[in-house]
Structure formats: structure tokens, C-alpha cells
Amino acid sequence: IAPQLSEDKQSVELRFQVPNPELRIKGGMLGEVQIPRSQGTYEAVMAPRSALLLEDGKAYVYRVNGQVAEKTSVKLGASLNGLVEVKGLGADDQIVLEGLGDLSQEREFIRIRPNSQGSSS
Numbered sequence: 001i002a003p004q005l006s007e008d009k010q011s012v013e014l015r016f017q018v019p020n021p022e023l024r025i026k027g028g029m030l031g032e033v034q035i036p037r038s039q040g041t042y043e044a045v046m047a048p049r050s051a052l053l054l055e056d057g058k059a060y061v062y063r064v065n066g067q068v069a070e071k072t073s074v075k076l077g078a079s080l081n082g083l084v085e086v087k088g089l090g091a092d093d094q095i096v097l098e099g100l101g102d103l104s105q106e107r108e109f110i111r112i113r114p115n116s117q118g119s120s121s
Helices: none
Strands: 045-048 054-055 059-066 066-078 083-087
Touching: none
Parallel strands: none
Antiparallel strands: 045 083, 054 059, 059 066, 066 083
8 A cells, every 4th residue: 555645636556466367357447446444453563664684585683682682584564654564573572673784693782772661681
């Protein structure tokens, strides 16, 4: 889904896949689509794009484990406003947000911001 509405057409670009076994839908055709609204909420672990490391078509983040940053493989999902859904992390996992180029697998680092409980670990 495009992040903004087209002012001239009052529309939004949306791409999706539709089964078309009989090839009745052709390029350039217009149509109307109804998208049902979700009845519930969708919960996901989101991370800023800047926290992602992409190598050889795979995505990684550096997960914090004590004073060590562990390179962790993740799967990416939906994205919104610079955030990306990250599958493979728990809601309580902490990740490195900046300076990924300075880290290597399981390298020790120093936290520069205290955690939410106010400790200086």
C-alpha cells in the first residue's frame, strides 16, 4: 500500500495478487475492490529499518544479551512509517538500533542509555 493518497485521482496505489486461471484480468484494466475491516487487532514486533542488517538476501538484527550483541536471523513482514515487522524476536527482546557497522558477531558493547527500570546495566 502506498504511504500517501494521490491528490489528482483521490486514490491510493495498492498491489496484490489475485488468482486469474482463465486470464480474464488483463493489464491496464480497472476494477473495484472491497477490503473487509479487521475485527480485532494485529500484534507484531516492529523495528526501525535502521536496526536491520541485510546480507545475501537474509535479514538480521543484533539482539542484546547482557553486554553482548548477538547477530540474530529474522524474517521480515509488513512495514509502516519506517518500521518493519520482525518475526523471530519476542516483545521483550532488546536490539541494537544504531552503529551496526561497528558490531561483529557476539561482540561486547557498552549501553549508552539506561533501560526502562533505570538500572545502568
